[in-house]
Amino acid sequence: MRITRTVRTAVAALALAAVATACGGDEERSATQSAAEGNLTVGIKFDQPGLGLRTPDGSFTGFDVEVAKYVADKLGVAPENIEWKEAPSAQRETLIQNGEVDYVVATYSITDARKEKVDFAGPYFVAGQSLLVREDNTDITGPESLSGGKRLCSVTGSTPAQNILDNYAGDVQLQPYDTYSACVEALRNGSVDAVTTDDIILAGYAAQYPGELKVVGEPFTEERYGIGLAKGDDETRGTINDAIDEMISDGSWEAAFEETVGASGYALPTPPTVDRY
Structure with a gap:
């Protein structure tokens, strides 16, 4: 009986470990899978006026927010089913790799060093x-x-x-x-x-x-803003790239820019070309 009880305890522990791994653990999540469940967690900045800003009433405004909502809609998720999570610059890769967010839209420049850790859709904007x-x-x-x-x-x-x-x-x-x-x-x-x-x-x-x-002064670099997501999540990246293309072609990109950034006097730039690397 002691041996049987020990074996059963060990089997139960292994089963719990397997469930924990399946529910998160170190496994990177797919944004498409999250969307299929009806919800998304999206990383944005909370303190950037015109781009990603949490207002006193707890709502969020800005160009990045509008891009994130457009993408979520194309993934089948309504704005009210988005959980917004603050994504400080130094934590963006970690949030993605730990599965704490499905994607990040937070003035996130596409660089080779970052692409070693996460994937990017876009760019959806080019700044300097x-x-x-x-x-x-x-x-x-x-x-x-x-x-x-x-x-x-x-x-x-x-x-x-x-x-x-x-x-x-x-x-x-x-x-x-x-x-x-x-x-x-x-x-x-x-x-x-x-x-x-x-x-x-x-x-x-x-x-x-x-x-x-x-x-x-004049801008002295070129910064291509991408939407960060888990490394290897090719299905979601393709869907997001399609969404960015559609947002630009149907006029929503320009409308979102004018509504959020236009008041600052920043001139409307030429829309970017999506890089399908």
Whole structure:
């Protein structure tokens, strides 16, 4: 009886382990499977005006939000069945790899290094890195003018921060923060001299603080925003690519841009071409 009871206990433990693995564990989830169950969890930024912003009433607005909802609709999921999850720059790959989100639409630049960990659909937008300064600043006009010990803020784990380290380090004092909203507050209170990230993100903050902040210089990189999803989830990636193409061709892409970003004065760009790598 003791042997039988031991064997049964071991079998039960193995069964529970198998169920746990099937329910999540280290296995990357498929967004298509989640959609078939009627729900999606989508990673966005919560603090980027015009792109991904949580409003005081708890709702979410922005271009990335509209893109995410359009994609969800093509996957068969209504907006009310989307769970929005904050996706800080440094955590986006981890959220995808751990299966905490089905996909990420969060000003997520497609890079070769990131493609080793996750897959991308898109791009759905092409931006360029720029600089945000206080309205009364006259000596910062572009990346070359950041010398002399200027204090520059960007976000940990972001492409713009890495670009500064790689190409414009010199005597720039790069001060990484967890979020761009924290960088903007540091700029407003004089703790840093400039904030760097993509021009469309900075335009949203400048519009949020009119007469106080401004975007300066021409964009000095090209950032192709993609929708991040689990590595190897080819079926979902194909569906999302089709959705982006359709969003552009049916006019929804332009309408979403004008509704969310247009008020900042950022000019409507040429729609991107989806890269079906």
